[in-house]
Amino acid sequence: xxxxxxxxxxxxxxxxxxxxxxxxxxxxxxxxxxxxxxxxxxxxxxxxxxxxxxxxxxxxxxxxxxxxxxxxxxxxxxxxxxxxxxxxxxxxxxxxxxxxxxxxxxxxxxxxxxxxxxxxxxxxxxxxxxxxxxxxxxxxxxxxxxxxxxxxxxxxxxxxxxxxxxxxxxxxxxxxxxxxxxxxxxxxxxxxxxxxxxxxxxxxxxxxxxxxxxxxxxxxxxxxxxxxxxxxxxxxxxxxxxxxxxxxxxxxxxxxxxxxxxxxxxxxxxxxxxxxxxxxxxxxxxxxxxxxxxxxxxxxxxxxxxxxxxxxxxxxxxxxxxxxxxx
Amino acid sequence: xxxxxxxxxxxxxxxxxxxxxxxxxxxxxxxxxxxxxxxxxxxxxxxxxxxxxxxxxxxxxxxxxxxxxxxxxxxxxxxxxxxxxxxxxxxxxxxxxxxxxxxxxxxxxxxxxxxxxxxxxxxxxxxxxxxxxxxxxxxxxxxxxxxxxxxxxxxxxxxxxxxxxxxxxxxxxxxxxxxxxxxxxxxxxxxxxxxxxxxxx
Numbered sequence: 001x002x003x004x005x006x007x008x009x010x011x012x013x014x015x016x017x018x019x020x021x022x023x024x025x026x027x028x029x030x031x032x033x034x035x036x037x038x039x040x041x042x043x044x045x046x047x048x049x050x051x052x053x054x055x056x057x058x059x060x061x062x063x064x065x066x067x068x069x070x071x072x073x074x075x076x077x078x079x080x081x082x083x084x085x086x087x088x089x090x091x092x093x094x095x096x097x098x099x100x101x102x103x104x105x106x107x108x109x110x111x112x113x114x115x116x117x118x119x120x121x122x123x124x125x126x127x128x129x130x131x132x133x134x135x136x137x138x139x140x141x142x143x144x145x146x147x148x149x150x151x152x153x154x155x156x157x158x159x160x161x162x163x164x165x166x167x168x169x170x171x172x173x174x175x176x177x178x179x180x181x182x183x184x185x186x187x188x189x190x191x192x193x194x195x196x197x198x199x200x201x202x203x204x205x206x207x208x209x210x211x212x213x214x215x216x217x218x219x220x221x222x223x224x225x226x227x228x229x230x231x232x233x234x235x236x237x238x239x240x241x242x243x244x245x246x247x248x249x250x251x252x253x254x255x256x257x258x259x260x261x262x263x264x265x266x267x268x269x270x271x272x273x274x275x276x277x278x279x280x281x282x283x284x285x286x287x288x289x290x291x292x293x294x295x296x297x298x299x300x301x302x303x304x305x306x307x308x309x310x311x312x313x314x315x316x317x318x319x320x321x322x323x324x325x326x327x
Numbered sequence: 328x329x330x331x332x333x334x335x336x337x338x339x340x341x342x343x344x345x346x347x348x349x350x351x352x353x354x355x356x357x358x359x360x361x362x363x364x365x366x367x368x369x370x371x372x373x374x375x376x377x378x379x380x381x382x383x384x385x386x387x388x389x390x391x392x393x394x395x396x397x398x399x400x401x402x403x404x405x406x407x408x409x410x411x412x413x414x415x416x417x418x419x420x421x422x423x424x425x426x427x428x429x430x431x432x433x434x435x436x437x438x439x440x441x442x443x444x445x446x447x448x449x450x451x452x453x454x455x456x457x458x459x460x461x462x463x464x465x466x467x468x469x470x471x472x473x474x475x476x477x478x479x480x481x482x483x484x485x486x487x488x489x490x491x492x493x494x495x496x497x498x499x500x501x502x503x504x505x506x507x508x509x510x511x512x513x514x515x516x517x518x519x520x521x522x523x524x525x526x527x528x
Contacts, residue, residue: 007444007470009486013455020467022428028474029427035479036491048426103478 022046026074027097033119034104043119053148055122059140060129063092063109067120074098078112090139110143123148123172128164130156141167149173154180165190174218175199178206178226191216194247202226205255210235213245220250220317228253230265233310237270237303240312241295249317254309261310263289272303349385351378352393353408359401360393367411370419372458398456403449410439410462419460430468440469 009017021032021042033043054068065076078092095102095112107115117124123146130153137160150171155161161180174195178184184206191198191212198218200206202225210232228236240248272291289305304311350362353374368374377394381387396404413435422428432440440447447469454462473485482488489497 005444005473006485006487007473008448009470010488011448012451012470016451016455016463016467019428019463020470022426023430023464023468024471024474025427028471028477031477031479031482032474035483035488036494038491038494039488046426101478103480 018042018046026069026072027100030097030102030119033115034102034107040115040119044121048120050120050122053125055117055120056125056127057113057144058127058129063113063140065113065116067116067122076102076116078109108139108143110139110141113140113143114145117143117145125149125151126168126171127151127153128155129153137163137167141169144168147171149175151175152180153177158182162187171195173197173199175201177201177203179203186212188212188215194218196220197222200224200226213251214239216245217247219247220252221248222250222252222254224254225256226253227255227259230262233261233266234268234270237266237293237312240301241270241293243296248312249314251312252309253311256308258307260307261305263305266305266310267291267303349388351383351388353404354393354395355399355401355404356395356397357401359404361404361408363408364412364415367408367415370411370414370417370459370461371407372419372460374457396457399453400449402446403453406439406442406446406450407453407457407459407462410436411459413439414461417461420464422460428464430464432465432468436465437469440466 009020012020021029024032029043029046029048033040049070051068051070056066056068058064058066062080063078065078067074067076075098077096079094079096080092090108092109092112095104095107104111104115124144126144126147126149128151147169148171150168150173152161152164152175154177155164158181170193172195174190174193174197176186176190176199178186178200181187184202184204186200192215195218197220198216200208200221200223202223205225205227207227208223210228213228213232213236236244239245270293272293275289275291277289291303293301293303295301299314299316301312301314304313349365351365351368351374353361353363355361363374365378368378381394383391399407440450442450447466451463451466451470454466474482477485483490
């Protein structure tokens, strides 16, 4: 029998105790954090910094977490049952960090998620894919704290998709596929939430109405492969000038084909000034038409028409068209 | 001015003062004496400040008693000064706050720290007291390396870490030992709450 070499770590001076944890590698630090609440608090106190939006959680038939640090990325993988995926499991079968196993027998999915989020001090980018039904949504929701960016795809079950929004804590940004909901209709109670950024991805290409656009309460509204009628856009601009959608700083509607909104219809009856073509910025496209409009409170907005897109950007927004497109 | 254009001057070598190396004398708590060079002392922020404040001359060092380091024993202090002499003149590392912090243990340090865990523990305490940053980095790295390839359960045994239950029990025991009336006050408070009283005081 081999004797285990022992070292009274907690009896070191506080500073040297933390120094010892700091010089461990990531795997050792994470293993250490799982020993007890006190060990977790010690790791927390190291204030390990990830990159912005540096904690991505992807949920499909398993849960994978990517944690981005300035010099490296670690991949954490929570493995579910192989054969019987309909069976609801409270705990993953195994947890691996860059291929090396982590152990904590009594930890459920939510405990693992909460643990990682706590020790890395990060609000998360949560990416939900098909397969979520296999997990206990309540259990996952319980383990997830602040969500910086929620990315929802169709989980394969409309009821679960809806339930997600009831169970998960509110997110700062929401990216959503239109096929997440029946008939590609995003519920108004989701559109009305005051996200910082709302991104709607039309999959397949989706039509939205004026009423739906009027309830959106986000600062940045970005839509890809989503179409409105030119008449609806015309009415929307008029409503905005009268005070509708007061939080909106950017509305960007973008399509992949060469569709172009009919300028004369969209701007019919709207008093615009400073109409210009192209831009002084070298990145500006030649087919760009821009003009300024003013809301009743004096806020200026620039309307831009270009091949494949339309944008309303208020003077409070700093995002230019090409920046949004490049994203 | 380039090297080629520099004026050539004959130097009277006898006129150049020879810089005398100064060795300070230190004494451990078990009365063992050590002579340590001025340059080696610079690795320790604590000792460096101490000798600067004392302003000893070479004669003072010889005539006055050795500087006592009362909380470090001779065996540990020998290791500390061996390390300082080997690394004298090296720059003191500046902490960049990164986690994990990358630390390599040089061969000399690895051999020096080929010691039992009890002495390693004393060495870290000594390096902490004397504030020798790089010695702390390598000695803590040596302790961190004990975690390699270990599961949390194995780590608990290696580092003698209490479980949550043991921590709770210790906390309760400490509270009770500190204030024997604490439980009574708590019970009284609970009782008043049960009776529906809003004001405890």
